[in-house]
Amino acid sequence: MSFEAWTIFALFWVVFVTTPGPNAVNCISNGMSLPFPKAMLGVLAILTQASGFLILSALGVTALIATSPTAFFIAKLVGAGFLIWLGVRGWMNATKPAPASERPARHVYLHALAVATINPKSVAGYLAAFSQFVQPDVPIWQQMTVIMPTALVLTTLSYTGFTVLGAVMGKAALGAVFNTWVRRVMATCFMIYGVLLGASTAPSARG
Numbered sequence: 001m002s003f004e005a006w007t008i009f010a011l012f013w014v015v016f017v018t019t020p021g022p023n024a025v026n027c028i029s030n031g032m033s034l035p036f037p038k039a040m041l042g043v044l045a046i047l048t049q050a051s052g053f054l055i056l057s058a059l060g061v062t063a064l065i066a067t068s069p070t071a072f073f074i075a076k077l078v079g080a081g082f083l084i085w086l087g088v089r090g091w092m093n094a095t096k097p098a099p100a101s102e103r104p105a106r107h108v109y110l111h112a113l114a115v116a117t118i119n120p121k122s123v124a125g126y127l128a129a130f131s132q133f134v135q136p137d138v139p140i141w142q143q144m145t146v147i148m149p150t151a152l153v154l155t156t157l158s159y160t161g162f163t164v165l166g167a168v169m170g171k172a173a174l175g176a177v178f179n180t181w182v183r184r185v186m187a188t189c190f191m192i193y194g195v196l197l198g199a200s201t202a203p204s205a206r207g
Helices: 003-018 022-033 036-067 069-092 105-118 120-133 140-169 171-177 180-199
Strands: none
Touching (some): 003 140, 022 036, 140 171
């Protein structure tokens, strides 16, 4: 993966993991209600889910490339469409209050893992992201040596940040992170990414 391609992927992933959603709410709530070390179990659970989804996405993209370039292109369009849908939904939901849910301390890890796994953005977003940034003519696992550390480091920083916000700001953190205009800026980023990436040509080997 070239430095240019890595930069684009990293910027996309920053938007992907910092857009307020169930994982962010869970981390903020853990930070508010639990000792910090225990609250970080929620971040560990998200990283567990992210690692699994990254590997499954890589396997899925590999299968598509091996089966048919047309199938890969279709997946690319579907992924771009999903990013646009995330943006439209995020814009429409920007004025709604942050969701709340109960999280018993003894189930911090398993609850966070469940929240991350059933989150619609996570379920389809990983494959959507991979279909945009993976270079079909470069071995997928060679690219994963760059993609996976980048994604996991950014994911760790993002959700650790949400946990710290909860610990430091308490309930005020929810209001700050779920500010209507902050959420609309994030939603617009998804829509722009979806349009630009959907209109781009298939990735090629560079660098």
